[in-house]
Amino acid sequence: MMNEQQLDWRWKAVQSRNREFDGAFYFAVQTTGIFCRPSCSSRSPKRENVCFFSTPTDAIKSGFRACLRCKPTLEYSPAPAARIVARAFEILLANVDDIPTIDALAGQLEVSPGHLQKTFKAIIGLSPKEVTDMMRIENFKKNVKRADVTTSLYDSGFGSSRSLYEKAGENLGMTPATYKKGGKDITIGYTVVDSRLGKLMVAATAKGICSVSFGETEEVLRKELEDEFFAAEIFRDHMRLNDAVTAILKSLDGEKTILTLPLDLHATAFQMRVWSELRKIPYGETRTYAQIAEAVGNPKAVRAVARACATNPVALVNPCHRVIASDGKLAGYKWGIERKKELLDKEKER
Ligand SMILES: [Zn+2]
Known part of the structure; x- marks a missing residue:
């Protein structure tokens, strides 16, 4: 079972006195008031007394003194892999409310997703995906205390209930519904x-x-x-x-009705915006993913629009079948490309 301890990569580096992390971060011991670089050979402190800093200056500002043995204020150059991991966690922790995809994270770090994967596995024994999933689970645990299970899921950055459900066993040790005991089930x-x-x-x-x-x-x-x-x-x-x-x-069957049925959908604000834009596409017409992205005020979000279409929970009511690729190809459809083709053909008959 995975837990927060596995995300405690800095503590692991300190415990193993990993020289590669020197310069990537600093640790301070509250009981002694002293801060060190990760490889310091002083006796290991207790975890609960340790806090971490990105720079010596930050540690000094918080009232810690530099260790005389490991001299953390000298200049150290962390190993490239350690630098990547440290920077990756900095980015992730700054974006806990909107955890980036692995591709986006790799892009920000200017490395390939494959390289990021190898580095994470080698340094902390987890893939970046496992790390972000664990962060989402942590978010879920917090959110579910003040909202229902489904809303918490989406607020925690899961694209669908199923993706949490699949991870729930190993990560929460129980189903999300059980975790949320006394929740207002529907x-x-x-x-x-x-x-x-x-x-x-x-x-x-x-x-x-x-x-x-x-x-x-x-x-x-x-x-x-x-x-x-x-x-x-x-x-x-x-x-x-x-x-x-x-x-x-x-x-x-081809009747030009506008489906205005009461809906009860749970999704991110972005998905909601896309879906509401879909409902504006008139019967018999189509739009491209790029046009929808434009319409929701985020022209670059073409792929995110495609994802929002692919996660549409209400076929026909949110007419995601009316969205096609810019080259006129049908692209995908959650319920099969053949159905999309038939739907569009039927609508064009009129
Ligand atoms: Zn030291």
Whole structure:
């Protein structure tokens, strides 16, 4: 099981008196008032008495004196790998609320993702991905104390419930729902009907529709719903969803209706902006990912827009099928490219 101790890379460097980190950071001992470089050969202090600084100046400002034995105020040049790890953690800790992707992190450090991977594995025994996942789990533990499980998940930087759920076993030691004991779990009613494009599932909480998806069988669809809303009580509820299903089926069969159904979606602010932009695309028309990025005021975020489309929980209601690549290719579709093609062909008939 992973835990915060594994993220304590500086402490590990101190314990192993790792010379490669000299100059990358400094440690100070509260009980003695002295600060050292990581490789200092003085007796090892207790972890709870140790704090860390990036520069000798910071340590002195906080009232610590330089160790006479290891002379931390002289100039030291950390090994390139140690420098990368130290800088990576600096970036990550400065962005705990919006943890960067591994590619973005590598970009900021001006190394390749592969090099970052090797360096992390060699120096701290964890991949950068494992580190950022652990940081997200830590965020989740904090957030879940003041919000429901699903909201906490997204606030913690997980793109979907499933990605936390998959990691939950090893990282939390229990499911997120169990972790959040006494949390306000939700109930979800769903129904599955036959449609032109296979089985169509519509699911809703008391507040609104939370999922619209296509699949081959009811079993598969229900399983996906349970994975996504693992904390929820899920039951069949055809009666209540009948009107919504009828509206969705009509639009699927070519009726030019605007689907204005009450929604209950949980996502990042960015995903919400993209999805609301999707709902503005008129029936029968398409936009490119770049146009949507432009429309949400972030022209560079083309890939993020594509990701937001790929994580759209409500097919048709948020018409992500109307977004295509700039070269006119259909690009991807969460429920299969064939369905996207059929949907667009049908809409163009009118
Ligand atoms: Zn020392």
